[in-house]
Amino acid sequence: MLDIKPISKASGILALFAICTTGLVALTHIQTKDKIASEKERAIVRTISQIVPPDLYNNQIAQDCLMVENHQGTQSRIFRARLNENNTALIIETIAPNGYNGRIELLVALAKDHQILGVRTTAHNETPGLGDKIEVTKSNWIEHFAGLYVTAENSKKWAVRKDGGTFDGFTGATITPRAVIKAIKETTLWAAEQESLFSAKSNCGA
Amino acid sequence: MTPLQDISWQGIWKNNPALVQMLGLCPLLAVTNTVINGLGLGIATLFVLLGSNITVSVVRNWIPNEIRIPVFVMVIASLVTIVQLLMNAYTYQLYQTLGIFIPLIVTNCAIIGRAEAFASKNSVGLAAYDGLMMGLGFLLVLVVLGAVRELLGSGTLFAGAELLVGDNAKTLTWVVFQPDENFLVAILPPGAFIIMGLLIALKNKYDKRIEHIVVGEQEKTKIERARVTLES
Amino acid sequence: MTILIYSLLALGIIALIFGAILGYANIKFKVESDPLVDQIDEILPQTQCGQCGYPGCKPYAEAIANGDDINKCPPGGDATIQKLADMMGVEAKPLAGTEGDDVQEPVKTVAYIREDECIGCTKCIQACPVDAIVGAAKHMHTVIEDECTGCDLCVEPCPVDCIDMLPVQPKPDTWRWQLQAIPVKQIN
Amino acid sequence: MSFRVASSPHGHIQRKTSNVMLAVALACLPGIATQVWYFGFGVLIQLVLAISAAMLAEAICIRQRERNALLTLKDNSALLTGLLLGLSLPPLAPWWIAIIGSVFAIVLVKQVYGGLGQNLFNPAMAGYVVLLVSFPLSMTLWLPPLQLVEYQLTFTDTIMLIFTGYSETGYSLAQLRVDLDGFTMATPLDTVKTALTNQQTYSEILTGKVFSDGYGIAWFPVNLAYLVGGLWLVQQKIISWRIPTAFLVTLFTLSFITHIISPDGSASAMLHVFSGASMFGAFFILTDPVSASTTAKGKIIFGILAAVLVYLIRNWGGYPDAVAFAVLLANMCVPLIDYYTKPRTYGHVSG
């Protein structure tokens, strides 16, 4: 007959350990939950603060978030900046789908009058050394867009110089800047058409 | 050599978890493109290793042999999760860079290896010390590898120190040189393999040299011959 | 909070079940003998010479399986160490007691009894681990060449020192090709 | 009387490794000549740089390993590695590019693995890939063929550009290129890829100045020259016909099929086969015996695999040409290919 004692012992000890260790994790989780949430929020705020001047808003910008379908038919997050309940700026997550190596994720900040406050690349797969100059840490190229407007009139000029536009590419790559410029242009034009981006009720956020 | 000295020697040099045992290569190679990243992961691993060695050593006499591996895994996994949560909470940005490699510490064989090979056979004090030394050995390799890669690939050292110790550490970043083009392969994954290989080669060469010196001094142990049969 | 309790419970139950399975498997699939020892024993040259510090090859095999050094077998030489290293997954070391560079292939020897000096004391017979010496008390002894492993355990016990270890001479049948053949040979 | 004792066979064919290597180098001559014709003296300077760096690195390594350096250099393998690498470099790349590439190829790809015959990867291509991923900018800065350039570079210009980065008249390479808007990349393949990504059709692309001869100026004759050299090697039985044939046929078929299916969205088969490093790769790189498959069947599989990889990377990869990457990836599969394509030995039932 099978000796049941060692089996039950092994089983019991293992269960004890499972409960102890999981309990410990749970405890830590409870302890750090709030801190992590606030850190996440701060992270968003930090990025936004790079492209939106801090004197333009004093709301809980990370909370003031709208998930909406954009011109590309994808879901995109939009943060609203308000100063004393006055709408000041929109920070739009957008995507340049046709980079040299696929999607380039961008964050575009627009003032109320659709002036571009700033652009940042948040994720991309462009060739290191060539296409990665869209990162602000690698080159200041992306900062050139701050302060510009996109209008129906000048939208033709929103292209790299080689295509007859006003923007310089950077050495070694043409596709990447093209894609980024196109994405900024289209995002801005799309945002200009939208009415309710400021007024819609916040439906996402940290 | 005293036992403690021996443990230090084993952990940091002779039996270095990264260079000799080649354990935990996945996180090792993936995150070491800067010194700070290496340091961050190294510290995280060190804590987990220390914690798991202590825990395993404490409970070693109560655990039946057949469930020791699941127990070790649970201990390590929960420790890693705790470290991950703590990092997430207190060094958020570093956590963002090190990304998925923190949970991967779970699969770092160096940790379960030490639990199985050392902690489960030794007292708590020794196990803790071993965890510390092994962790240090791993951390050192991470830092050195990170330094070499960062220097070659970006021309800087300690870039991103603010991720680890706060914004006022930004000044720590040391731009060694600023060429037009960097040796990018160093910070790309293949570069990690190549430089790691070179580090190992360097260590082996150095070891050989040491051996030559040591052998000259030490007398080889003589084996006492056993008699297979009776002498009458 | 409840979700935490549930997850704790769930994990506990899973651990309970798996612990039981492991406990059962441990009893059910227990491996009695250690096949590793036999595999190691297979590699050792079976000279039974005891130069490793163990009385015979099998005891040394057991010792290796329990973590002893693999470089203690002089008759096996480099080849045996290499094979043991492969099998045990450790690094090959030079033979114990030698410098790293001077490892040579062991010379195969066979014991010869100078028979006119043998006094028939049977000491060598008792010393031989493989019963390769025949003879009776007060009668001269002879080594069965084919059975001799060259362990030289019989040399020491001989009170009249009449046993020599002589290298095995190559014959056309047993001769083997060497890589480092001497390019020019003197004749006559 | 003393007799020399030796092992059979006592006779020996008089074709040594050094001769084999030299023959391959000689077969490159037509290709080199055309490249010089179209791209200027820069090609030669790069060759000199790469070859001397490779041989020097080899000599130092061999000395470090305590072997006879002179004897090893005589096998001409370092020369060939330097030559093949030098040929793949942009003619006006800075001088240190060739040096770093050669040293990497010889030291880390060849000698670290154990020297001639032991390396897993093709040293020249591994060196090229390292350069490409490390210095993508310099490595992709090709000036258009001389025939399209308005500003003719003199020999001193070339040397100055390579060693100082500026021409005699003080122009940097980037500046020289800016004046020639439209022709940014060396290989027409990349031009095609860039344009296709930009939603241009293939027929539109072909109207460009670079494609006035249908294949991309300069690249068709260069490929043709390598084809000639390669065919001579095959005829001399120095390289096997299997790898180049399998490679070119596969590449042609793949691109032909896709071009039939989508004439506007893909480059033509002829462009694929006669552009970029196709011929150079097929006859001089893939056939490197050390890193290629050695069995008869294996060679075919190896060639096909490389072609498929080239095609995939050219169309969906992150870098303009793909031969170097494809070769390295195919190299990795060689042990496996060789293992599974062992020929049936005499007296053994197949299977």
Add this chain to the structure above:
Amino acid sequence: MESLVEKIKSGYMWDFPGGVFPPERKKMSLRDPIQQLPLPSRFYVTVKQHIGEKAKISVAVGDKVLKGQALTQVQGPMQLPVHAPTSGIVESITDHPIPHPSGLNDQTIIITADGNDEWCLKQPTINYLTLSKVEIVDKLKALGVAGLGGAAFPTYVKHSNSQPVEVLIINGVECEPYITSDDALMQAYAAEIVSGIEIFTHLLKPEVVVIAIENNKPKAIQAMEQACAGKTQFIVRAIPTKYPAGGEKQLIQVVTGKEVPSGGIPADIRVVTQNIGTAYAAYKAIVHGEPLIERVVTLTGEQFKKPGNRWVRIGTPVEFLLKQGEYQQSKTPRIIMGGPMMGFTLHNAQTPIGKISNCILAPSETELPPATNEQACIRCGFCADACPASLLPQQLYWHSKAKEYEKAQSYKLFDCIECGACAYVCPSEIPLVQYYRVAKSNIRLQQAEHEKAEKAKERFNARNERLEREKQERLEKHKQAAEARKAAMSQDPSAQDKVAAALARAKAKKQTDAPSPETKANPKQSAAAAIARAKAKKAKAQAQAQAETNISQNEPNVENTKLDANTQNLEPTEKTNDAPANSAADKAKAAIARAKAKKAAKMKQDEQASIASSKHDRQQEKQQETSHLTNNQDDKEARIKAAIAKAKAKRKQLGEDK
């Protein structure tokens, strides 16, 4: 479907993969017809010249032998005799260099020629069709006919097989460069060769006979075609010149398209091959009754002033041939026995010609440059293209070099025929064949050592068991004795006294626990005693130096614990002769003689012990042995020999039983 024979007859030929085309250089030795040589003064007849085992020497030193007289007698399978190449005196039987790549010495019968060249009594057969198959085969065996192509495989063995034969291939390919001995033979003796082939066809009854000759020997082809005219069963087939088309396996592939299975023999696929020279030797043996004592040897190479083919007696030293061919010595001379592809260099000019020595090649430095430095393998694959067995020579090379013998075997190392084609084409001049040979012999050595180790282990374990058993028995005996004492005590009336009983028990127990007297004995003391004994004995031996009978005084003690019936595979050790004599010469002599006698006695006894059941009466044996020792002093020698023979027979029997 066309049958194989029909297809062959229709002229169809197959091809084998690989192969090389080394320069032929055959014209050099074909200028003149085959020449007869004068007799050298001394012949060195190697006892074993074929694949298989040595036959037993049947002549003694000083014997007069006649030309063609058998020097050895066949006693078992795979043996083949050698014959006196001329008439003369057996000068000595000793170790002498043999025609073998090792350059080692082996048993050789040295004959001084008397110059008469007098034949022994020959037994010619005018019409061999009158003989039975067995008689012909026996004749081939007795006259020492062996395959002259390369391996010296005893010809009679190929013909004692009962498997049906479809194709008989006569190998006249001679694909090695330089060699023309078969070519010359075919040109001069086509008719005799065909007669020899007819003897083979008579024995084998093949459906078709293919005489394969490379197409670079038009004269030989013509001669053979003429000789075969009118014989429909015989096909003379000119096959393309490609090395190694003459290899047995490759030739079979070329002629029949079949492959000999790995590890098998051609007879497995109903094919038998014979060499042209063998056919001629068979003709000579059967029709003229002449044994194989002569063969055609090509002397060639630029160092010979007079190259050409010669009839050479087997046993002729190479030095004599060098003189005959007016050999010019170069700075670093090389003498190759065989061809440039597979031949081996000689270590010694005294090496005699053997049955398979078809060529003596003395090349100049320029025509066959010695190998230069081996370079690294560049995996060019030329070797794989050249390999006729479709092996992957470079993989074999890697693994052989790295001593990964299991992997080398998985790449079919043992299917390599060592033809040298791979090494010939290797641009890095790697001596590939040499690597394979080393690997092969190391693998064989390892196997032998492994077997030996297994045997040693068995014996070790058996010994340990026996010791354990003996210990147990001893313990048992002590215990019984103690119990007996106890019982005796308890019967004693005084035993009622408990204290006394307890004391007695304790005493008894102590006794059982005490170590056995043997182990208790002080080893030092016993050693001293032994030495003393040895000295005494030596003195005694000296005193009785003349009287060897003193052996009988020593009662042989058969209390030898080691008589294990299964393990007594005795072989005489000749070492006794080498043992240095410490005392005066006559004393040593006496001692040696005594030792030998003892050994003989011992062996005899062991022999009987092993043959009889292990539980025979020891007493009886003792008597028997004593009688042997006392009565048969004179025929000691004979007894030793008998013992050796018996031991061998016994071992063989054991081997066969396995």
